[in-house]
Amino acid sequence: MTFAVHGLPVARGVAIGRAVIVASSRVDVAHYFIEPHQVESEVMRVRTARNAVVEEIQRLQEDMPRDAPPELTALLDVHLMLLQDKEMENGVKHWVSERLYNAEWALTTQLEVIARQFDEMEDEYLRERKADLEQVVERILRHMKGAALPVVATPRRRTQQDLLLDDTVDVPLVLIAHDLSPADMLQFKQSVFAGFVTDVGGKTSHTAIVARSMDIPAVVGARLASQLVRQDDWVIIDGDAGVVIVDPSAIILAEYGFKQRQGEVERERLSRLRHTPAVTLDGQHVELLANIEMPDDATAAVKAGAQGVGLFRSEFLFMGRSGNLPGEEEQYQAYRRAVEGMQGLPVTIRTVDVGADKPLDRALKEEAHLNPALGLRAIRWSLADPAMFLDQLRAILRAAAHGPVHMLIPMLAHGVEIRQTIALIEQARADLKARGIAFGDVKLGAMIEIPAAALTLKLFLKYFDFLSVGTNDLIQYTLAIDRADESVAHLYDPLHPAVLRLLADTIAECNAQGKGVSVCGEMAGDIALTRLLLGLGLRSFSMHPAQILAVKQEVLRADTSRLAGWAQQVLHAEEPSLMLTE
Ligand code: PEP
Ligand code: MG
Secondary structure (H helix, E strand, O other), rough: OOOOEEOEEOOOOOEEEEEEEEEHOOOOOOOOOOHHHHHHHHHHHHHHHHHHHHHHHHHHHOOOOOOHHHHHHHHHHHHHHOOOOOOHHHHHHHHHHHOEEEEEEEEHHHHHHHHHHHHOOOOHHHOOOOHHHHHHHHHHHHHHHHHHOOOOOEEOOOOHOOOOOOOOOOOOOOEEEOOOOOOHHHHHOOOEEEEEEOOOOOOHHHHHHHHHOOOEEEEEEEOHHHHHOOOOOOOOOOOOEEEEEOOOHHHHHHHHHHHHHHHOOOOOHHHOOOOOEEEEOOOOOOOEEEEEOHHHHHHHHHHHHOOOEEEHHHHHHHOOOOOOOHHHHHHHHHHHHHHHHHHOEEEEEEEEOOOEEEEOHHHHHHHHOHHHHHHOOOHHHOOHHHHHHHHHHHHHHHHHHHOOOOEEOOOOHHHHHHHHHHHHHHHHHHHHHHHOOOOOOOEEEEOOOHHHHHHOHHHHHHHHOOOEHHHHHHHHHHHOOOOHHHHHHHOOOOOHHHHHHHHHHHHHHHHHHOEEEOOHHHHHHHOOHHHHHHHHOOOEEOOOOHHHHHHHHHHHOOOOHHHHHHHHHHOOOHHHHHHHOO
């Protein structure tokens, strides 16, 4: 039966495929397709690991002291029973041979299928056996990790174009999860999935931001999606409307298939603008920059016609490493790769911004503080550990020897933070000089993301060469709305008069003083807001590479001499959003 789940649209387009439900705890399992001739060996990998776990448990049983609690013996019996369960074995075989999933993926998929059945059981004792099943699968996975991969198992990725809808093997897959951390999302960046849905998350949560950077349809904040959708269900993700349609009828499928093809035609049309300079009808040059998460994203940025990187979120180098942070050399190599990848175009490297909805690790998230967005985040985190911060500062300065680099500091609010940061940059330069290591000049910028910063612009302009408005956080902190919380997403409003006032003043003050100013929050990539930002005097926009051409199209159609007066009216309106839809 067809039904729809509503969430928040985060990445444009339509994806049609079968659902792959991934439990949050299992997203770190590799997901790739195998070749048909690898089916046997892949099934064998699971079987060998399972047999090893069986032996392990049998050994435990043999060595069990006589006075061991009876519950323990019973528990081991249950684990043995689950390990030998035919449904598990047959299910794994099915996913490997029918769908060509790699062994780990097949195992966790079948785990999800059986776990669902446990959830639906009336009997509480049986329901609780789900935890045992998870433990057993965890043990098998651990054994598989230890065992070498068969030599033939070269992962093959398929593009969506390779896939045919009516073929049970070669269908596109969409990922449905309760929650994915930004680091998890990054892991899926090169994956086989054609779309994403998560139960939680706001429109500008970092999970949504990474989804957008992948340029595939995604919906977040879909509440119960991961419970309502079953493994393997046919699903349509409408990333424009924020709707997930489950088990669609033939008519709905045809309709969305049409919409999908229209989207492809539109992309094709936009791609012709790649080499067109971004100049408005009245001759204003507009800088369109890229936001990136990893050094290798520079390729996509250049391909999309970006004039530089306006925001390299360096924290993605720090996440998902079990607290083992990258040192100066590793960071230097990464920044250098980004700089070289941009082929002489400037790269704005933002110093690390972890905390809030970007925990370093899943484990650290669990011990999160009460109010993480207001806690030790971004520059506060860096200043709390000067040795770590100095590593990063030196790495950025060294990368600047290979091409134009700007350094951007997140979440500043206090004069003392500004002065401490500048002192540490000086120290980093002095260290490198003393060590005789080459480094380059950098332009220094501050992010305006806290209302306190937007209200003390003179202080910022005294110390910094340029400002970059992080509207995602500026909105969050101005309106006291957690950007990652879907339950207050309806109040997260980029067009709130207070937000517009802070933004307009920042742009105007920088323009008046001849200092560079850009917007690097999600507002910059939203084509519904391009004209307004141009009207407010903005001439530098930084966004996901995938958004650049659509924004360029808006720029080419705009006349800033006409937009300036209108933008002032919007700024003074009681409901600015109504003026944008007129
Ligand atoms: C912002 O806050 O707008 C921004 C660009 O930084 P981030 O989204 O990484 O917090
Ligand atoms: Mg921010």
